[in-house]
Amino acid sequence: MEKILEKAPKIKIIFFDIDDTLRVKDSAFMPESITEVFYKLREKGIMTGIATGRNLFGVVPEVRALKPDFYVAINGAYVENAQTGEVLYKNTFSxxxxxxxxxxxxxxxxxxxxxxxxxxxxxxxxxxxxxxxxxxxxxxxxxxxxxxxxxxxxxxxxxxxxxxxxxxxxxxxxxxxxxxxxxxxxxxxMEGSKAIGCQKVLQELGLKAENMMNFGDGLNDRELFDFAGLSVAMKISHPEILEKADYITDSVENDGILKALQALKIID
Incomplete structure (x- = not known):
């Protein structure tokens, strides 16, 4: 835990998966603590991003209302500055x-x-x-x-x-x-992943992998867990993601994201 806490002060941006990370996929439940998390991160000057397999159509209103700084959508194939609408990267099929x-x-x-x-x-x-x-x-x-x-x-x-x-x-x-x-x-x-999309954001910001943290649970987060400076898996994550995680937190329903950020001393 001591080594993980040493990484926390370097974090400048945090990316969040949507399904079963920010909100429960099957019930659409998203705890009130998520709004608190995004507010506190903004107050501390830590940027936020959504890194999801969904496209922009699938980024539901309650997630948009969190006002993230970036969207890394479609498993990294489409990257957009959420504040300006500028497309930073896209990778299409022929x-x-x-x-x-x-x-x-x-x-x-x-x-x-x-x-x-x-x-x-x-x-x-x-x-x-x-x-x-x-x-x-x-x-x-x-x-x-x-x-x-x-x-x-x-x-x-x-x-x-x-x-x-x-x-x-x-x-x-x-x-x-x-x-x-x-x-x-x-x-x-073959070369596509959320990690590539997030890397495009870091390049735009002049940041390194050690400045990035992410939350996720599924196999499409695999490359991101290898890439990010600090990775947190939800309790219900795929076994491979649990194995790769720096830290494992509670479920969505039990305010897992808030608990992790408090435990890692990123927010109060």
Whole structure:
């Protein structure tokens, strides 16, 4: 604990995951203590960011109301200064790559969703899609050709056999799968991650990894936990994230974020 406390004074910016970190994904519960946390961090001159697999459309009003300084969205593929609206970084899929992915998923009898900066479309809306995406984005419009006229930053697999999907050789060096639900995986660029998006913010600010802290719980936080100077896992985190964490805190419902920041003496 002593070594962790030595890292705390160097922190200049803190990034927060949304689902099951800032708020409970299934119930949408967000404790009042989160508002207190963001207020106290601002008072101390510590900047804040949202680092999420969601796109901007999925950043719900109560999270926007926290007035973070930066959005690292779509697993790092889209980075925006939340105060000015300036886009600091974006990494889109080529149409050729998307068509290769669609061909593969069709052969695997899997549906798919397109993730743009502020909208999502799906190949088919059914119960499988509803179970996975409904709690996050609600019902999506069907549009299997959406990629032809819009920039796409990420795709999602949608199937009841998602754990059996394997990338073909033609795609294995271009993309990777990050499972976030029994029925769905994020399809991200091989080099894409929240860590890359947060690194773009640090470069903009002239900061180093040691100046950054993050809170998370899922496998899409894996690279971020390797990169950040100080990483905190929620109690219910994936075992791999718990293993990588510098500090493990309580659940969302039990004010885990506030407790961690107080224990690490970042806020009172």
């Amino acid at each position: 149409k050729e790559l998307i068509e290769e992915i669609i061909t593969w998923l069709k052969n695997e009898q899997s549906g798919y969703s397109f993730v743009a900066a502020d909208s999502l479309k799906i190949s088919k809306w059914d119960k499988i899609a509803s179970d996975a995406i409904g709690p996050v984005y609600s019902e999506l419009e069907e549009n299997p050709n959406y990629y032809k006229t819009n920039e796409i930053y990420q795709m999602l697999t949608i199937s009841d056999h998602d754990d059996q999907l394997e990338l073909p050789e033609i795609l294995s060096d271009k993309i990777r799968l990050v499972r976030w639900h029994p029925n769905s995986s994020d399809i991200v660029p």
